[in-house]
Amino acid sequence: MKQTGDLNLVKKINKTIVLNHIRTDSPISRARIAEVTGLTKATVSSLVNELLESSLVEEIGAGESSGGRKPMMLLFKGTAGYAIGVDLGVHDILAVLTDLNGAIVRELRVQHDNASVDAVIAQLKAVIRELVESAPQSVYSVIGIGLGVPGICDEEGRLLFAPNLGWENVPLQAELEAEFGLPVTIDNEANAGAVGEKQFGAxxxxxxxxxxxxxxxxxxxxxxxxxxxxxxxxxxxxxxxxxxxxxxxxxxxxxxxxxxxxxxxxxxxxxxxxxxxxxxxxxxxxxxxxxxxxxxxxxxxxxxxxxxxxxxxxxxxxxxxxxxxxxxxxxxxxxxxxxxxxxxxxxxxxxxxxxxxxxxxxxxxxLGDRSTVLGAASFAVAKFFASTTVTVEA
Amino acid sequence: MKQTGDLNLVKKINKTIVLNHIRTDSPISRARIAEVTGLTKATVSSLVNELLESSLVEEIGAGESSGGRKPMMLLFKGTAGYAIGVDLGVHDILAVLTDLNGAIVRELRVQHDNASVDAVIAQLKAVIRELVESAPQSVYSVIGIGLGVPGICDEEGRLLFAPNLGWENVPLQAELEAEFGLPVTIDNEANAGAVGEKQFGAxxxxxxxxxxxxxxxxxxxxxxxxxxxxxxxxxxxxxxxxxxxxxxxxxxxxxxxxxxxxxxxxxxxxxxxxxxxxxxxxxxxxxxxxxxxxxxxxxxxxxxxxxxxxxxxxxxxxxxxxxxxxxxxxxxxxxxxxxxxxxxxxxxxxxxxxxxxxxxxxxxxxLGDRSTVLGAASFAVAKFFASTTVTVEA
DNA sequence: AAAGTTTGTAAATTCATTAAACAAACTTAG
DNA sequence: CTAAGTTTGTTTAATGAATTTACAAACTTT
Known part of the structure; x- marks a missing residue:
């Protein structure tokens, strides 16, 4: 069903626009955001203040003046939370801890011999556990886990078929969500790689x-x-x-x-x-x-x-x-x-x-072999923001 | 650029939802629309009344009661305007006049020997002219022309390359817009056909x-x-x-x-x-x-x-x-x-x-050989509604 | 130092939705 | 055939987010 419109939706839409501008064009001032988005300065001010309160944005001091009062520059606060991205390979696991900007904070690589599904899942959990525990203190801490796998998945996050691993019907998402109590997103490694390239590559x-x-x-x-x-x-x-x-x-x-x-x-x-x-x-x-x-x-x-x-x-x-x-x-x-x-x-x-x-x-x-992990991490970030952001195409 | 949100947008969104419900689920009552959309009865009433005023919707009398006051049934008024769809083939032209529902009112088929680009365009104009003139009286009369062509087009509606016609760089959209003073949409016949099947086929x-x-x-x-x-x-x-x-x-x-x-x-x-x-x-x-x-x-x-x-x-x-x-x-x-x-x-x-x-x-x-004409006509209808309708995905 | 610019906030207004109440129209049970 | 209950659709007041207008603060330029 199509979503209906109300004042709440309007606010979500505009908050998303403002936040995305700060994410992509930072550092940027309130006045400049108003100028490029078409929102009024008052609206931008109000929304920015809410974003400041939720710690997703921070003020980093005055910028250059162009003949008037100096603008207060805003920055997206990538360190307000962290995401985990994992690339489950046929012979190895590559996992990263990133901030909300997708910047890699820590990276782990381990080999696995695919002795059994359970053995690999145990290794997977150990790697993720280590990254979760090494995440810096932050407002939202670890916000989710994304996983790229060499096979095809259904919408419930089951790995249906992974010929090169020899796996079938593994309910990976459920398993990891139960283990960590965090939102988990699973997709094919090529899909994750595409998202990684789209977000962080050329x-x-x-x-x-x-x-x-x-x-x-x-x-x-x-x-x-x-x-x-x-x-x-x-x-x-x-x-x-x-x-x-x-x-x-x-x-x-x-x-x-x-x-x-x-x-x-x-x-x-x-x-x-x-x-x-x-x-x-x-x-x-x-x-x-x-x-x-x-x-x-x-x-x-x-x-x-x-x-x-x-x-x-x-x-x-x-x-x-x-x-x-x-x-x-x-x-x-x-x-x-x-x-x-x-x-x-x-x-x-x-x-x-x-x-x-x-x-x-x-x-x-x-991005070398990091397209997939970065994409996977950005799945987690996207899910985190999805609940609070909406956009409408022009 | 993403569109910003304001009260006007909210109204557009909800009006679109209401109109689309009437288009697809008619006949339907105000109360039922409120129920399925989640909008309040008051909002639906207000939007429906505007749609009634713009003649896009009509009341067709009371429906069956289920234990209370009888509902007033609403219908999308397909005959409030008409669209023209054209399939320019390699040897022939198929053109239809449809109402806003996509129902064919009149159909014309003419052969052409592709003697010259100008000759075919002249035939095209004659066919369209005839359909325009035969359109029934209506509130919005003919709202636009859609055209499917056997070649590839750019965004300005130029037919860049049509190997089987032997045409190159023909500014068809501009030509037809100048001739009829109506919005013209041009696309590949396969694209138009896909839209035709999506709208009217299986x-x-x-x-x-x-x-x-x-x-x-x-x-x-x-x-x-x-x-x-x-x-x-x-x-x-x-x-x-x-x-x-x-x-x-x-x-x-x-x-x-x-x-x-x-x-x-x-x-x-x-x-x-x-x-x-x-x-x-x-x-x-x-x-x-x-x-x-x-x-x-x-x-x-x-x-x-x-x-x-x-x-x-x-x-x-x-x-x-x-x-x-x-x-x-x-x-x-x-x-x-x-x-x-x-x-x-x-x-x-x-x-x-x-x-x-x-x-x-x-x-x-x-749909036989009518996929393309119907899709082309629906381009015109879509363009007509595009200015007043918006949707947001859930 | 005065004039002009730019930034960001404040107050008043606008307007579409919601919530609550209600009148009208209808069915059904006794 | 009446009273009770249901359903439809409108009216009224409240809500809240954006806009418009105004303005203070901070800065550059002449």
Whole structure:
């Protein structure tokens, strides 16, 4: 149902606007906020005072005058609370404690051998517990936990299916909420990564971006009209299973010629085994191949370059169908950027339609492997603010 | 910029809610509107009275009592104004006059031979003129014109590129606005078709649907969160140029193995020419082939069935990437539904991921070739209401 | 030092919603 | 057929957030 309007809603809307301006354009004065928002100075004053009282905003002293009274500059108080973001990987857990601005305060990485679901969950809880306990004193303390997982989730935060972990139907959200008594948000790691890039990466001012996570498989998170798009039932973004060869090899998903059979880490390893031969197993994992490419081994470099081409083929499909303004490539394979980028961009240049391509940026993530944790943390922050903020599009 | 809140906004929001309830649930009483919206009876009364004054709503007499005073039933007055929707095809123009409910009042079809851009525009104007002049007397008379075109448009309503018409850079919107002095909205025919299906087809209650228009090429209109998604720069939906064979035949777009090389009307005709041979040209257009298939000619039926398979391959890509709840197939090739549907659904069943497929419907359009005109007309209606209506999501 | 600017607050006004009360119109039970 | 209860829709007063207008404070410029 659509929400009805009343005075309370009006106040929420305007408070949100004021707060968001302080969050993005700080330091800023009351007068300047009034000017850019169209609200009157009196209204802004009143709302700012409430924000000051709730400790979400602070005054940091007078700013430069432009020929009159000096303005009192306002700052969003990121340290009024803290959020926890977790990236549950296939072999490791990366977790961060961030402030409300998304600035990382503390970071923990631990390996896990996925001996059992319970064992990993126990490790997960231990890591989160440590971050919760190390959070600085603050007004709101830890406001929530966000989690990115390598699989698909339903709306109740159950991890339905995570092929690379071998997990099915794990009620992670309920488990963690019971353990910590904090709001927990769970989503696919690609979705979290997309949000991370949108909030903290080069995609900051981008309403339509696609984050492609290239690991053992390929997944995507899509930001549409500034918001994460989850599909009708929450399962969008399985672009690894777009077929780029309709009569190609069988994929475990049941289809033929899926993109990730050509352009994922798994594909790279399979190709390396088939074509390089005779090498030790240890040199045949991703890091081994990256090292050999860095050593200048031509056959390995050719493997990466062909992978770059295949990545390009799939990226072209994204461009023509979605017309995003930014495509960000992340995940473990991003480490091969040096050899992947050129053939990828060549394929994009040659094969995508000119109109959707115009103005498009295609880049590897600048956040490295932190897109997902940061996105996950920002889920928690978003949930914290969601109860008190509303917006209306013009 | 986000819109600020004031009392005026509150009123707009609530008026929109009340009007939309009357539009969708009529006949309905004031008391019932208050009950379902959560607004007080007093507020509803006041807003309804304004709607009555603006002639958008009418009272149609007392309804059934359930043990008290009889309710006065309200109806949306669809005949308070009229809209014009036009589908500019490659060989013909289909235009309708609808009331504000989208009910077709009059329909015109004319052929055009595309002798020149100006000649077609002249025909277009003549058709629209006739519909404008035949519109019944009403409070708001004709409120706008919507146009679906076989090509891509920019935000100023210029038809940038229409390969099958051979047009480039035609400022259609400006031309028509100057001619008729009415608001004109122009968009791709697939986008208009998607809106038509969403408003008037089987996709009524669907927030996420994809309309696939299969003609000489293949295009898509995507409804996301109940709204048409146009991409970052307005060029989304070119799914005909998703490659389903990365090393396949050259497409005129520059890529290889594009879906529409396998699954469009053009593809069918090409395949028929290559494989059937020795037939008269007249039996080689779509209608000819449909007739031959209807006659039971096995070779032709096999052609349609193979096309159905290829359609299925592309539909699977849509399912895995978007996770829509409804995929509607329209366009000229929809006439071949009888032979296309089975292999298409088989491919979907076998190749798409179970989670995104769950609950999905894949159907040929029930609106026939009217999806686009109806959607175009509803652009005009939407624009008419846009100035006075606002909504906020819960 | 005087004049002009800019910032931020204060007081009075506006206006759409809500809450409460009520009149009108109707059904039903005895 | 009357009295009681229900439902509809309007009226009235209260609420509260934004706006308008005015103004004091603080600063720069001439």
């Amino acid at each position: 995609g900051k001012d981008t309403a339509h971006l696609v984050y492609v996570s290239i690991g053992m498989g390929i997944g995507a998170g899509m930001i549409i009209r500034g918001e994460l798009y989850r599909g009708a039932t929450g399962f969008s973004g399985e672009i690894g299973h777009i077929s780029i060869q309709h009569d190609g090899p069988q994929c475990r998903c049941g289809s033929l010629g899926c993109w990730e059979l050509y352009a994922s880490e798994q594909a790279l390893l399979d190709q390396a085994r088939a074509e390089l031969g005779g090498d030790s197993a240890s040199a045949m994992d991703l890091d081994g191949l990256l090292a050999r490419a860095a050593d200048g081994e031509a056959a390995v470099i050719r493997l990466f370059e062909r992978l770059g081409y295949y990545l390009g083929v799939g990226v072209v499909n994204i461009i023509n169908a979605y017309n995003p303004s930014y495509i960000i490539l992340g995940g473990r394979l991003a480490k091969g950027e040096k050899w992947l980028m050129k053939p990828l961009l060549e394929a994009v240049e040659r094969r995508s339609l000119p109109h959707p391509r115009a103005g498009l940026r295609v880049e590897f993530s600048g | 996709g009524k209650d669907t927030a996420h649907l994809v309309y696939v228009s299969i003609g000489m090429g293949i295009g898509a209109g995507m409804i996301i969160r109940g709204e048409l998604y146009r991409g970052a720069t307005g060029f989304s939906g070119e799914i005909g140029h998703i490659s389903i064979q990365h090393d396949g035949p050259q497409c005129r777009c520059g890529s290889l193995g594009c879906w529409e090389l396998y699954a469009s009307e053009q593809a069918l005709l090409d395949q028929a020419r290559a494989e059937l041979g020795g037939d008269s040209a007249s039996a080689m257009d779509l209608d000819g082939l449909l007739a031959r298939a209807a006659d039971g000619e096995a070779a032709v039926i096999r052609l349609f069935e193979r096309l159905g398979y290829y359609l299925g391959v592309g539909v699977v890509n849509i399912i895995n990437a978007y996770n829509p709840s409804y995929i509607i197939l329209g366009g000229r090739l929809a006439k071949g539904e009888k032979w296309l549907m089975k292999p298409l659904l088989e491919a979907v069943e076998r190749r798409s991921l179970p989670h995104p497929r769950a609950g999905l419907r894949v159907e040929f359009s029930g």
